[in-house]
Amino acid sequence: MRITLNVWRQKNARDAGGFEKYDCPNVSEDMSFLEMLDVVNEDLIAKGRDPIAFDHDCREGICGMCGFMISGVAHGPESGTTVCQLHMRKFKDGDELWLEPWRAKGFPIIRDLTVDRSALDRIVASGGFVSVHTGSAIDGNAIPVPKPNADLAMDAAQCIGCGACVAACPNASASLFTSAKISHLALLPQGQPERDRRAINMVERMNAEGFGHCTNIGECEAVCPKEIKIENIARMNRDYLCASFKKRPEVKRVED
Amino acid sequence: MSTASQSVSDAGPLARFLSSTLGKKTVMAVTGFIMFGFVVGHLVGNLQVFAGDGGVKLNAYAAFLKNTPALLWGTRIVVGFSLIAHVWAAAGLKRLSNEARPVQYKMHKHLQSTAASKNMFWGGISLFFYIIYHLLHLTVGVASPIAGSFSHTNIYGNMIASFQNPALVAVYVFAMFALGMHLYHGLYSLFQTLGLSHPAYMPRIRLGAKVFGALIAIGFSSMPVAILLGAVK
Structure with missing residues (x-):
């Protein structure tokens, strides 16, 4: 399936930041959302560009490290699920998604989708x-x-x-x-x-x-x-x- | 510990309570409930406009209130103080809320909140301006459309003369719709704020809030609409 991502990129807390568009033509529906981002990042690294920073740890939905907004919903469209346990089969071929970090004064942005x-x-x-x-x-x-x-x-x-x-x-x-x-x-x-x-x-x-x-x-x-x-x-x-x-x-x- | 939080702990227990978000929410819940009680009494009293006696009962009720200053002024002071405290707490909380998210989302979807709950602030602002106009219109008697002919004894006549104007009726009906919505979320919310929550009662509290919100909005709106349509003369 093909997914278009608009990802919030911000170098550090002082940077203004903005959205960047990424075309992901070969997404498997069996990938988790974070695995899909891993593939995007491998591609970015191969091209010599900065990978997208996002928090993750156990990838089993129990540690609380991962999480960002997917098209306006925290942890994405599936209820009772963290981003790491959200799978691409929950999306449709051709979907355009907007990824944003948690936004709060109490959560200063560290980089891209990671917040403190x-x-x-x-x-x-x-x-x-x-x-x-x-x-x-x-x-x-x-x-x-x-x-x-x-x-x-x-x-x-x-x-x-x-x-x-x-x-x-x-x-x-x-x-x-x-x-x-x-x-x-x-x-x-x-x-x-x-x-x-x-x-x-x-x-x-x-x-x-x-x-x-x-x-x-x-x-x-x-x-x-x-x-x-x-x-x-x-x-x-x-x-x-x-x-x-x-x-x-x-x-x-x-x-x- | 920072110096800011140190000064909070040095303050008296009441000041400390009122400086917290939960303290301000408690103020909103208690004063909101007081004003709800006033609104119910105000509605029941005013429904005497439907007595069909050309306003004898309603004007007698108004005269009774006027001749019982302890009741009239007691209510005015308690409700007035509640309104001021309600607005004070809301303004403080809104300021904190605006500061709590300095950068807005490009996309932010709401999944389960009701329209009533999301519009408490702007609904409240509308009601605040409505209350000022309403007092100038039917209590003090200096606002149009009956500024010149306002009578302090014939309040039935004031209502009949005012609500011949469809634009004014529309303003009143809109304000009562805003009040119904405000009460729908507010009556449910105050139980949650005061910690009076139980899964067995919450669905009934939500239903009760909906029913009371609707009854108050319909009850108050029925008077100007009935007068405009000529059902009450």
Whole structure:
């Protein structure tokens, strides 16, 4: 099949960037999207030109490294799928596609389709420690966890931090990501001791990183490759709201 | 920690809450719900225009409000404050949202969001200007088309005289359509914002938001339309 690509090319964060057109005449429908880009890049390297930079790692849909916009949709047209697990058979012969990086103030562009997502790592880090036993393994049933809660926590914990939610949101909000990270601990007994502090710190870090607010429209949920539900955002809101009003002055620490 | 976030943590708990996006969203949800309550009361009161008594009941209701300043001014102060807080929070959030994506996409498709949810800001702006006109038109009585003949006691007569004008009726019906759409997303959204979400209730909350949005839009629009068509004289 023949595919025409319009790819965003940008040398570095300061470069203005722009689209470049690539004709791909021999695309196999069995290729993944990234394998198709590999072929384009081999051709570019053979011609002595710069290959298209894009993030990828496991190519199994579980690591969260890959991801860019394909014709206006984060991770492309197949729902619940990362770009690496999207196959060319989902497209038609003669399709013209537009590839763009995630666009958000919190995700500065590194090069072409790669963006710096360390803001998401800083949100997770701001959650702080979790009081769990780290000695010898404790008995499997020592801490009772209701099965529905374990399932919900696992659903939230599926978040791979790819950033598609931010990319799809008209406000570039990181609410779905942050709420998934807050939820998977808030739903478990092990997450209770620091629950309030975690909600406040992670929400404030999310705001400080320059992500927008949530308007409850659900675009994030539609593109999430792990199908995280916006019910988690409601849980984050509830936790933040309750924590903000329950909060008492803390004893000042010596440092920071 | 940067100095900016340090100063936030030093602020009082309320200031800290209001400076966050979730705090501002909470303000929008609570004040929006207060204004929704006002709109329901306003609609029920005004529907007395259909009493078929030449406005006796409606004018008596208006006189009752005027003679009960605690109720009238209490409502005006609470709703006025809610409106200001709602607009303040919306402006702050919109500014953050504009800053959050400095470079726009060439192509950006929306997959599941409703038209109502995507137009909350511009719908809200339209409603803000409508409210200013509406107050000048039927509360203060200084806006056309009845600026000269406005009566502070015969509000039924004010309505009948105004809504003979098809252009004005069109403005009112359009504003009520915008209000219905705003309420459709807003009533659903406020539950999500306040964290009152449960998969068992969310479909019903969505349905309820749709029904209330439609009832309010149709209920308010019915009055100018009925007057224009001569069904209410």
